[in-house]
Amino acid sequence: MTQLLIKNGFVIDPLNNIHGEVVDIGVKDGKIVPPDDVDLRYAKVIDASGKLVVPGGVDVHTHVAGPKVSVGRLLMPNDHYKKGGRVVAIPGIKRSGTGIAVPSVTTIGYKYARMGWTMVMEAASPPLYTRHTHHELDDTPIVDKGVNLLLDSNWFILEYIEQKAQERVNAFIAWILEATKSYAVKLVDPGSAEAWSLGVATKPLDVDEVIPGTSVTPKDILVALANAVRDLKIPHPIHVHANMLGIPGNYVSTINTIKAVADIVNQRGLSIHLAHIQFNAYKGDSYATMTSGAEELAKLINTLTGVTFDMGQVVFMPTVTMTADAPWEYVLYHITKWKWAAGDVENETASGVVPYTFRRHIYTNVIQWGIGLELALLVKDASKVVISTDHPNAGPFTRYPQIIAWLMSKKARENEMKKLNKRALKRLALPAIDREYTFEEFVLTTRVAPAKIIGVEKFKGHLGVGADADIAIYDIDPRTYDPSRDYKKLVKAIKYAAYTIKGGEIVVKDGKIVKTIYGRTFYTKTRTDPKIMHEVLEDIKSKFNEWYTITFNNYTILEQELHKPYAITPV
Amino acid sequence: MATLILKPKHEFTVPVEVEKIIPDNIAGKSLDEVLKIRVYEGNRRRTLGELFEVSGEVAEKPAEQEIIFQRNTCRIRRIGEEMSAGKIIIEGDAGPLAGFKMKGGTLIIKGNAGPWLGAKMKKGFIEVFGDAEGFVGSKLRGEELYSGMSGGMIVIHGNAGREIGAHMAGGAILVEGNAGILPGMHMAKGEIMIKGNCAGWPGTHMIGGKIIILGKVESIAPSFYFEAVKKKAKFVKEKIPGPFYLFLGDVLDNIAIPGKLLISVKNNPHLKYYEQFVEEVKDEWVEIV
């Protein structure tokens, strides 16, 4: 295996208490080793003097694989022939692809790697179609990946919650995570997909509303799944796209969601991860009067240690929204009146895909833009914040460098604000916020926090000995360079990393792909009471015959179906 | 007018993209520079000189430049893309997307034209002496509504394929032969005249504009309603003698300001049924029932 020695780099590694020092880093057999262990006769030496050396980036919430992403591509041919219809070839590789908002599968991995990101989590996969998700993830180069499984509207779980059989919920989740080779539990607008699929609800449900046809409320689902995650010691806390997403006044629902599960803390002190919180922080009673609920939410999150979130930051460009929140997409389609695809996944969940363009002159869009940044800047501890655009819902992940610039430079925000709807800016707190992220906070929000949330902080998100050798080297020197002034340089440096090292291999050099490798797919293998597991399995098998279009045996994804599966077993 | 003649050096087996070979790009350059303009052969980058035998001269201004494609040209696509002046003549067949986003000038195709001829065209003139395939003057797949051709004129002396003028927002298309199904689909503005027959459903989802059909129309979408019998119609200021059945629609998309469908009375006896609706109201009918 390749050995590397990264010399003279300016290293920021908060987990190992390196807050900006010149440290040499050794790499051997895909792991980080003490520099002395590197045999210089065989090692390649990277001179990183004047450069920033940080762990590889981790994306905790992004939609990069699975059926709805494919539907997004089908629905948006116009996204795939922009720039005159030419194929977007990534320099340095032979394979090519197209698309800006929903790029082709292969290019996703390359685009992440070019920015220095080395791990991504597919945010929502319906269990029945997770085989499809894995096929696409297996074709996504370079990055490590994992799947968050949609479980909130699953008929089995709803039934077990109705029976108040928590241990059965646990057993079912243990089974389905392993059966679909998935990593974490995802809730999307808990219960709404079920209500919508039945045709009885035409709008998303609130936290305390009873789901029609059952006696369960979204709150019950939240609590049951949070308990299951705690009991099974699943590394990632429940990953929640909260109720009432996109609807003005929904910050109250978000607060209720947080309060419902704040006490259910997992083994690592976390209780809930709120996905793309920007969409759930709206105040006001209509889109015309919508304002930011960021302050209230930030105040609450500052007092709780177990709550984390990702931004879902809006960038102004045409994009495609895709979510398992089918009722919300139904509402959005009636706002945009252009295209819409809706899907119903038997017994499990639903989904919708609607193209949307965020525009600088539209009041609501500017408020949305402000909320994401306000939340990131008002929450004091940057290790609770993760940068995301909820790719591709609020914009593609390729715009992360721009978002980082907005966080690290007030001037960048001010320059953007010059182009925005003035009426909206007057109603935002953002123009008065002076905080600028430091380089350490940049590392916290893009590396450490996501790794901790996912529960892989032992081997990701830091550069200590024994960690995976996933390293990003950017061509900026924090000792001499002030991002708040010349933010454009920062954007460029992060957009095209000087080096990206994945698993000990140099995959990107000067923004160009130099090597194609494939990362692992993480999944969770938990254990539960075998007696209850047996009961639940009998129940599942009998209901599969009755309700599913495929048989129980075909449903289970075998380990050999994945290229590089990697099981995480909680201890 | 200075003429530049391009002859393929070998038979193309894959699509060749020549979107840069337009008068705007060529005029004012030396012949050597012209030979270095990049073109694509399949996924390979080539220069014009590698693929074509180039002869003739280069003009000072785009408006004085004429480009002639000779020999086997059917695999050449995107001819005249975004050209704004001058003239391009294709002596054989043209591939897809000829005159795409054209902004002015003249494009003449002596053979047949591929699909998406003059798609999203803004201005200028296209003449095809052979047949054209579908989607003449339309928009590309998946784009916004009504973002097709917005100006200029396309004349096809032969037949045209399906969905011509889809999402058209201006300009005019004249087909002297027959046309396929769904001409003027989602049309918002502009004019289409088909001198031959139409395979069916003209103007489906149209919200404006005009379609004149002189031949037979197999069927009309049920979301059109009959308005009147007109003695004559007008196509780009020219009077076309009728009579015509005038239908308005498409009611599904817009009931207030509908598009017009003018269909020849002579060649469409199966539409005679509608004539009963043009009756005058007799005064005695008005007397109390």
Next chain:
Amino acid sequence: MKVNGVEIEETFAEAFPMYATRVLITAKDYKWAEIAGLEATGFGSSIIMSPAESGIEKFVPPEKTPDKRPGVLIQVFQKSYPELRQQVIARLSQCILTAPTTRAFDGLPPVKRKMRIGNVIAMFGDGYQRKVKMFGRTMWVVPVMEGEFMIEETIAVIKGVAGGNVFILAENMDAGLEAATRAVKAIHKYVTGAITPFPGGIVRSGSKPGSMRYPKLIATTNHKYCPTLREVAPDSEIPEGVKSVYEIVINGLTVKAVTKAMGVAIKAALKAPGIVKITAGNFGGKLGPYKIYLTEALKAVEDIVF
């Protein structure tokens, strides 16, 4: 031309074809027929902003209606066929279906072009509706809380005539209003097939198409006939001594009906004191296919004496 010392200008009213329909509404007595008719023709003044132009044409005595009950004829006008159908469905379902004791019949049975309205409204019956042959018509019977509502399956649609008008120029407001009121009354009394869609049949704010100042406005005040602008507007057409102008707008099923209505209106207005001049509005004859001259209108009603 001068009649009784009042000048009648040598001009014409310019009228347009417009999709029209006539519905006969019958009820237990005249009172309920009128209420239903008024409700169904509400907010029907001008197509500029109203969803349709509509009005009550006439009361029909019981012996002339299919179900031998007193009735009222209403007319609805719209620019296009689908919009008219939408309006008729909306008005019949919201105003007639709901009104006590009413039934709705086609008001122009001989016309061949029909809109299917009855079966749509009958869906209110939620599956309990049924189709019957009754009163010589095809009727839908809808069970309602009162008992049963009946509506004819199809209702005729024709190209009617809209835009007939008469301007009454008077010495003062009272004289003008008196003359206009008499004119509208006479139309209802002597003419079949015409309606006056505006409030009480009278328009006090006649309009011209477009605006000289605000490009987006479809219609603005007819400044030529505003008495207070006599000195201000250079193209004012108000003769001396005129302090008030009223317009009577007439829509009808045929040109003849509109012509007759205009004639009757002029004749009735002339009977009132304090009238200076009678004229009509047009756009120079370029837009509308129908030109109805005031003199012709008067000739058409020569034999009506009142």
